[in-house]
Amino acid sequence: MKKALIVSIAIFSFSCLAYAQTKIGLSFPDFATARWPRERDMMVRILNDAGCVPLVSVANHDSQLQVSQIREMVSNGAKAIIVVAEDGKALAPLVDELAARGIKIVAYDRLIPTSSIAIYVSFDLVEIGRRQAEGILAAMKQPLGGRIVLLGGSPTNVPASFLFRKGQLEVLQPYIARGDMKVVADRWVENWNPANAEKDIRQIIIETGGKFDAVVASNDGTALGALRALKEAGLAGKVFISGQDATAAGCNSIARRELTVTVLKDTRLFAPAVCEIAIKLARDEAVQGLVVRSLSEYMNDPSLAGNVCCKFLPVALITRENLKQLVVDSGFQSYEGVYAGVENPPPR
Numbered sequence: 001m002k003k004a005l006i007v008s009i010a011i012f013s014f015s016c017l018a019y020a021q022t023k024i025g026l027s028f029p030d031f032a033t034a035r036w037p038r039e040r041d042m043m044v045r046i047l048n049d050a051g052c053v054p055l056v057s058v059a060n061h062d063s064q065l066q067v068s069q070i071r072e073m074v075s076n077g078a079k080a081i082i083v084v085a086e087d088g089k090a091l092a093p094l095v096d097e098l099a100a101r102g103i104k105i106v107a108y109d110r111l112i113p114t115s116s117i118a119i120y121v122s123f124d125l126v127e128i129g130r131r132q133a134e135g136i137l138a139a140m141k142q143p144l145g146g147r148i149v150l151l152g153g154s155p156t157n158v159p160a161s162f163l164f165r166k167g168q169l170e171v172l173q174p175y176i177a178r179g180d181m182k183v184v185a186d187r188w189v190e191n192w193n194p195a196n197a198e199k200d201i202r203q204i205i206i207e208t209g210g211k212f213d214a215v216v217a218s219n220d221g222t223a224l225g226a227l228r229a230l231k232e233a234g235l236a237g238k239v240f241i242s243g244q245d246a247t248a249a250g251c252n253s254i255a256r257r258e259l260t261v262t263v264l265k266d267t268r269l270f271a272p273a274v275c276e277i278a279i280k281l282a283r284d285e286a287v288q289g290l291v292v293r294s295l296s297e298y299m300n301d302p303s304l305a306g307n308v309c310c311k312f313l314p315v316a317l318i319t320r321e322n323l324k325q326l327v328v329d330s331g332f333q334s335y336e337g338v339y340a341g342v343e344n345p346p347p348r
Helices: 002-020 035-049 063-075 088-100 125-140 160-178 194-208 220-232 248-255 267-282 295-299 323-328
Strands: 023-028 053-058 080-083 104-108 119-123 146-152 181-188 214-217 262-264 291-294 307-313 316-318
Touching (some): 023 035, 023 063, 023 267, 035 053, 063 080, 063 088, 080 267, 104 267, 119 125, 125 214, 146 194, 146 220, 181 194, 194 220, 214 220, 220 248, 248 262, 267 307, 291 295, 316 323
Parallel strands (some): 023 080, 080 104, 146 214
Antiparallel strands (some): 262 316, 291 307
C-alpha cells in the first residue's frame, strides 16, 4: 500500500513537472507598435500562471530574423508557438515544415497563408463589414432610394480591406440589386490615411453635388477623414457614416451625433484567448468553438489551397445608445475621452 502510494505520488509529480515545463513561443514582429509589448506582458503573465514557460522573441520587422527565431524556439522545446507575422508569405514554408514535425503554429491576428497553421485567432472581418452595413441601414430606417458611398480600406491591405467590403456587400447587395439603393461612388483609401479619405469625399461631394445619404467607411480613421470633408460642405450629422475600432475619437464623434456607428473589437480578449488555445495545443487537448474558412476565399487568392481553422472573437456594433455601456462602462475607453466637449453627457 505504502509502495503503491509512493509510485502514485511519483507519477503525479512527474505529470505536474511535465505540464510545468510546457514551453510556448511568443513571436512578435516589433515592439514599437503600442499593443504588442502590452499584449506580450499579459501573455507572459497568463502563461506563467498556467505553469508554462514563455519563450519570447521580437523580429524588429525582419521576416528572416523571425524565421530563425521561431526555429530557435523549436530547438528550445516549444511545442506551440503564437506568431504575429511580419510577413505571412515569408513564414508559410516554415509553418508547413514545422506542422509536419508536429509543432503547432497559432497565427495571431495576422493570417499566415497556409492550411498548415493550427488555428488562426482574430476577429471575423466579414462579420465586421456586415455590422457596419447593418448599422447604416438601421440608422437610415428607410433605405428605399438611398444613395451610398463605399469607402474601403487600403487596396493593398489584403485580406482586411477585401473582407470588410465582402461583409458590407452581403448586407447591401440585395437592396442594390432591387434598385432600392444606389452606390454613387466607390473608393479605396490608400494606406487607410484619413487625409486621403477626406480628399476622396471632397471629390465625391463635387461629383454628386453632395447628394448621398451614407458613407460606409471601413474604420474610424477613414470615417473621421470623411467627416472633415462633410463638415466643410455642411453635411455633418446629415450623412450617416460607419467606422470600426471604437477609438476614443470615433466614439467621441458618435457622442456628438456625427459618426453614426463603429464596431468594437475588444483587443483585451486576445491574450487570454490565444494563450488558452496555445496551451491546449501544446498539451494535445481539443480546442472548442472553431470555424473553418477557405484559405483562397479568405485571402482573395485562388492560387491558395486548403482551409484554415479559425477562432473568431466577438465584436459589437456601437451606437450612441449603447456607447456608454459597451465602451465606457467596460473600461475600453475612458469617460473623459468619449464625452469630451459633449453637451449633457450621461452620468458616469
